[in-house]
Amino acid sequence: GQQVMQIPQYQHVQEGEDFTTYCNSSTTLSNIQWYKQxxxxxxxxxxxxxxxGEVKKQKRLTFQFGEAKKNSSLxxxxxxxxxxxxxxxxxxxxxxxxxxxxxGTRLKVLA
Amino acid sequence: xxxxxxxxxxLVKRTGEKVFLECVQDMDHENMFWYRQDPGLGLRLxxxxxxxxxxEKGDIPEGYSVSREKKERFSLILESASTNQTSMYLCASSLxxxxxxxxxxxxxxxxxxxx
Numbered sequence: 001g002q003q004v005m006q007i008p009q010y011q012h013v014q015e016g017e018d019f020t021t022y023c024n025s026s027t028t029l030s031n032i033q034w035y036k037q038x039x040x041x042x043x044x045x046x047x048x049x050x051x052x053g054e055v056k057k058q059k060r061l062t063f064q065f066g067e068a069k070k071n072s073s074l075x076x077x078x079x080x081x082x083x084x085x086x087x088x089x090x091x092x093x094x095x096x097x098x099x100x101x102x103x104g105t106r107l108k109v110l111a
Numbered sequence: 112x113x114x115x116x117x118x119x120x121x122l123v124k125r126t127g128e129k130v131f132l133e134c135v136q137d138m139d140h141e142n143m144f145w146y147r148q149d150p151g152l153g154l155r156l157x158x159x160x161x162x163x164x165x166x167e168k169g170d171i172p173e174g175y176s177v178s179r180e181k182k183e184r185f186s187l188i189l190e191s192a193s194t195n196q197t198s199m200y201l202c203a204s205s206l207x208x209x210x211x212x213x214x215x216x217x218x219x220x221x222x223x224x225x226x
Binding site for chain 1: 142144146151152153154155156159161167169170201205208210211212213214215216217218219220
């Protein structure tokens with residue numbers, strides 16, 4: 001079945017270092033979404049990418065959708081302790097309405 | 112502001128018990144979802160509903176059932192709880208972003224322990 005994988009599973013960085021998580025789908029996606037889950041919290045929608053090769057920025061966060069629409073990345077520049085959490089990508093599943101979530105990347109930022 | 116609420120944050124049940132997890136959303140969303148979250152496995156879809164009384168199986172429906180009698184409420188039922196159902200359960204509802212895409216709004220989660 002359709003799978004969405006993320007690497008790495010965990011990442012520890014010093015505050016101020018950059019961070020990147022990668023998302024790979026077994027199938028071509030019409031769009032890709034990213035969510036952030038703070039420790040003890042629930043996933044919160046960050047952004048959606050739709051076009052092949054699309055790049056979007058939210059302050060220090062840069063999101064990219066691959067040319068083949070099968071992979072995506074989230075890059076954080078100069079991490080801060082507020083960036084701590086688990087980042088999930090999600091792509092549409094077969095049929096309608098449902099999304100397949102990636103395995104998540106857990107980010108820890110050391111002050 | 113969309114609000115998705117779940118009936119309990121923490122729940123401890125015994126093996127074999129019938130367990131009900133309730134979810135309510137206040138934004139008139141058509142679609143609602145139940146996921147379970149386990150370390151290293153991400154979020155896995157159990158069931159979803161796109162309308163009242165309508166439901167579809169997700170990726171891991173075995174051992175679970177659902178009920179949606181009212182638009183705002185979606186219940187997850189564990190007919191006979193087992194220890195491998197110990198997990199974090201997340202409910203979500205979704206808002207259309209157009210062109211067949213949906214933004215999901217999650218509840219706070221219920222951490223269920225089955226002993």
